[in-house]
Amino acid sequence: MKLNQFLLFYYFATAVSAAGSHRCKPRQSTAASSGAAAVSGTASASSSTATASKTATASSTVTASGTATVALDSASGTAAFIANGVHNGIPPNDFSAYVKGTPPSKAAVQTQIPDHFFTGIKLQNARGGQGNLPKPSRGWMYGKEEYKNRFRAFHSDYLTTRKFGGNYTLMLGNLFGQRNKTSPHPGDGGDWTSWDEFVTTICSDLIENDILDGLDIEVWNEPDIQFYNYTPWLQVWGRAFYQLKAKLPSKVRVVGPGLAKPPADTAYWTKWLDFIQKNGSVPDAYTYHHLLTDTDPAISYPIFLEQLSSRHLPVRPVYVNEFGGPAEQKPSYDTWFISRFERLHLWAARANRESTAETTNDYLANTLARKGDTYSPTGSWWVMAYYANMTGTRLHTTPSKDGDFDVFAVSSGKGIGSTKILAGSHGTINPYRLAVTNISSKGYPSSGEIDVIIKEFSWNGLHGATPSPKIYSRTKTQVKNDQVSIHFSLIPFID
Numbered sequence: 127m128k129l130n131q132f133l134l135f136y137y138f139a140t141a142v143s144a145a146g147s148h149r150c151k152p153r154q155s156t157a158a159s160s161g162a163a164a165v166s167g168t169a170s171a172s173s174s175t176a177t178a179s180k181t182a183t184a185s186s187t188v189t190a191s192g193t194a195t196v197a198l199d200s201a202s203g204t205a206a207f208i209a210n211g212v213h214n215g216i217p218p219n220d221f222s223a224y225v226k227g228t229p230p231s232k233a234a235v236q237t238q239i240p241d242h243f244f245t246g247i248k249l250q251n252a253r254g255g256q257g258n259l260p261k262p263s264r265g266w267m268y269g270k271e272e273y274k275n276r277f278r279a280f281h282s283d284y285l286t287t288r289k290f291g292g293n294y295t296l297m298l299g300n301l302f303g304q305r306n307k308t309s310p311h312p313g314d315g316g317d318w319t320s321w322d323e324f325v326t327t328i329c330s331d332l333i334e335n336d337i338l339d340g341l342d343i344e345v346w347n348e349p350d351i352q353f354y355n356y357t358p359w360l361q362v363w364g365r366a367f368y369q370l371k372a373k374l375p376s377k378v379r380v381v382g383p384g385l386a387k388p389p390a391d392t393a394y395w396t397k398w399l400d401f402i403q404k405n406g407s408v409p410d411a412y413t414y415h416h417l418l419t420d421t422d423p424a425i426s427y428p429i430f431l432e433q434l435s436s437r438h439l440p441v442r443p444v445y446v447n448e449f450g451g452p453a454e455q456k457p458s459y460d461t462w463f464i465s466r467f468e469r470l471h472l473w474a475a476r477a478n479r480e481s482t483a484e485t486t487n488d489y490l491a492n493t494l495a496r497k498g499d500t501y502s503p504t505g506s507w508w509v510m511a512y513y514a515n516m517t518g519t520r521l522h523t524t525p526s527k528d529g530d531f532d533v534f535a536v537s538s539g540k541g542i543g544s545t546k547i548l549a550g551s552h553g554t555i556n557p558y559r560l561a562v563t564n565i566s567s568k569g570y571p572s573s574g575e576i577d578v579i580i581k582e583f584s585w586n587g588l589h590g591a592t593p594s595p596k597i598y599s600r601t602k603t604q605v606k607n608d609q610v611s612i613h614f615s616l617i618p619f620i621d
Contacts, residue, residue, distance in 0.1 A: 190559035190613055192526025196535040196547055199567035200522035202469075205536045207514050209467045211251030211292070211475030213448045215491035218256065218282035224275075225483050229263050233281035233335075235289050239501055243490060244290040247507065248514040251475050252287040253447050255300025255347070256280050258486040265303025266324045267310065273324075276301055277331060279487075284337050293340040295381065295413075295447060295475075297347040298366065301328060307354045312362050325366065329373035342379045343370055344413055344447070348386040350394040359394075360401045367407035379410035381445065386415050388423070388446075389430035396433075403437045415448040416463070417477055419553070422529060423449075423466040448477040454553070455479070455492055457505040457583040461550025464513055465532035468520065476506075479588065495591035502591035505583045509548075512595070516546045530554040540569040560612040565605065572608040577601070 217238045220230040256263065256279040263275035280296060287294045302324055304311060312321035332338060345366045346352065349359040363382065370380050383398050402408050412430070416423055423446065434441055449463050455477070467474045476493070480486035489496065493507035503511070518538030525532040533549035545568055549560060566572040579600045584592040603610060 191556040192528050192531055193559040193561050194526050194531050194533040194549060195524045195561045195563060196533055197522045197563050198535075198537065198545060199564040201537075202520040202522045203471075205516055205518055205520050207248050207250050207516075208472070209449075209464045209474040210247050210249060210510050210514055211253070211447070211473065212249070212478070212491035212493070213253045213475045214257070214478045214480060214486050215489055215493075216252060216254065216283045216286055217487050218279035221487060224259050224263055224279060224487075227260060227262060229275040229278065231278075233278045233285060235285045236282055238488075238499075239490060239494065241290075243494060243501060243503070243507070244286075246514065247493075247510040249287065249290045249292040251293050251295065251445070251447075251473060252283065253295040253297065253344075253475050254280065254283050254487075255297035256283070256487065257297075257300050258480065258483045260483055265301050266320070266327075267303035270327075272303070273301065273327070276303075277328070281335060281337060284341070288340055293342065295342040295344055295445070297344050297384070298328070299346040299352070304352065307352060311353065311358055313358065313365070318365065321362075321365070322369070325369045326373065329370065332374065332378070338375055338378055341377075342381045342411065342445075343374075344381050344384045345370075346382070347384050348415070349383065350385050350387060350392075356394050356397045360397065363398070364401065364405050364407050367409070381411040381413045382409045384413045384415075384447065386417065388414050388416050388418075388421050388426035389433060390426065391429075399433055399437055399439065403439055408439060409442070411443040411445050411473075413445045413447045415477070416446050417448060417451040419451060419453055422552075423463070423470055423472060424525070424529060427470050427472065444472045446472050446474040449474050450477045452479055455506060455588070456585050457509045458550040459552060460506050460509045461513075461534070461548050462530075462532050462552045464509075464548065465523070465525065465534040465550065468534045469523065469525075469532075476510075489589055492588060495586075495589050497591075503594075504590060505585040505592045508583050508592065508595055512546075513548060516548065518544070521545075526558055528554075528556070530556065531558040533560065537568060544568060558614065560614075562610045562612075564608055565610060566608050571605055573605050575602050575604055576610065578603045578610070578612065 217236050218224060219234040219236045221236070221238055223230050256276050259276055259279060261268070262272050263279060264272045265276045266273040280301065284294045284296075302312070302321070312318065332341070345363055346359065353359040367380055370378070383394075385394055389395055416426070427444070430444070431441065446467065450459055463474065476491045478486065478491040490507070493504055493510060495502045495504055516534070516536040518536045521535040521537055523533045523535055530552045531549065531554065533547060535545065535547040537545045547562070551558070570576065577600060580598045581595045582598045583595050586592050
């Protein structure tokens with residue numbers, strides 16, 4: 127039996143006030159605020175009605191500046207939620223005791239953030255090292271007791287992450303305690319005594335506490351910021367890589383370089399690649415950040431592949447372990463990044479705005495709001511939760527030609543609810559078109575009329591609570607040539 131309903135949930139990330147009113151208005155009756163879109167065939171939603179005026183249309187009343195596509199008949203691997211990771215944002219057990227300077231004596235799974243916020247996003251990866259914890263938990267450089275306290279906090283985060291099935295990346299430099307270019311570095315003046323003892327100690331502690339399964343170790347976070355030039359950094363990398371490989375089981379991966387900027391023709395990238403080619407210290411997975419609004423994973427990753435190829439270095443898993451700068455931590459950008467990472471098969475972790483112990487080690491990387499001891503989702507958490515429920519087979523997609531509008535899609539078979547699509551823009555105000563092709567391959571009619579339902583992800587600022595996505599409008603649209611088209615415009619956020 128053919129279906130007569132096809133539900134397009136347009137989750138746009140409009141700015142809202144605490145009371146829920148819009149901070150920004152559509153530019154025209156067919157406009158939608160910049161944000162994320164999702165196509166689904168959920169029967170339970172088909173009876174819902176619109177809660178606000180229409181902001182997108184299935185007609186061609188808006189001239190699109192680009193088109194993103196989803197081919198329902200073309201598979202592209204299995205969905206695995208590879209972009210649902212967080213950089214920091216998980217409090218250790220008894221977090222308030224760490225902040226007060228009286229850290230607990232044992233590590234345990236944290237209970238401060240309720241479990242359903244982790245299970246709801248199917249957390250895949252977490253990364254940390256307990257940066258910004260105050261005295262007496264500042265790391266090895268400040269004495270062995272301060273190292274033990276910081277290690278215990280990391281151990282708690284590892285236990286929490288593993289409880290929910292995720293892998294954990296330890297930033298080794300954070301436990302050493304170094305924070306900036308002016309801090310003492312390992313090997314300063316040719317003296318490696320303290321560093322060597324530190325590595326021996328932490329490897330012993332990892333083994334003794336059975337912190338091995340699902341563990342990656344990143345030698346240093348952002349060495350292109352933390353070191354005054356690449357020469358001492360390369361010495362640290364080459365030494366630490368072989369120390370860790372010699373002292374730990376092979377199931378513990380050593381990853382890097384952890385550079386703050388994505389692959390490019392810069393000194394830190396080219397010198398590091400040249401070094402590992404000659405030194406043999408090729409990491410088990412490559413890591414770097416995407417934090418600058420003028421960078422694009424779809425551009426930087428091909429550059430990286432060419433850099434590897436020209437040096438005959440192996441292609442290995444890539445983990446973008448901090449993505450989304452401060453201006454990009456909104457639902458529309460979240461979905462744009464997810465779409466990019468899924469197409470490129472890049473694992474990823476959401477970045478974290480951090481300056482204090484609390485902002486570094488709480489709020490689940492800015493996806494939660496908190497009032498007292500009570501946590502609530504932000505718009506970004508709702509995006510991650512929707513993404514986590516996109517199970518089944520990934521579908522072939524293409525972004526808009528300008529790259530500012532992108533889409534991720536999955537199918538779990540045929541019928542209502544079997545196809546889900548998530549799309550978003552990278553902060554653009556241009557009009558775009560979403561074309562869903564070959565819909566009859568999933569049991570939908572190849573001609574005639576179907577329902578289009580539009581929903582929204584709200585945005586209420588950093589750490590601002592938002593309700594679950596609501597139906598925004600519902601329209602009927604024509605199916606032409608086995609295809610459904612949605613035209614809409616985008617407007618910017620107002621913070």
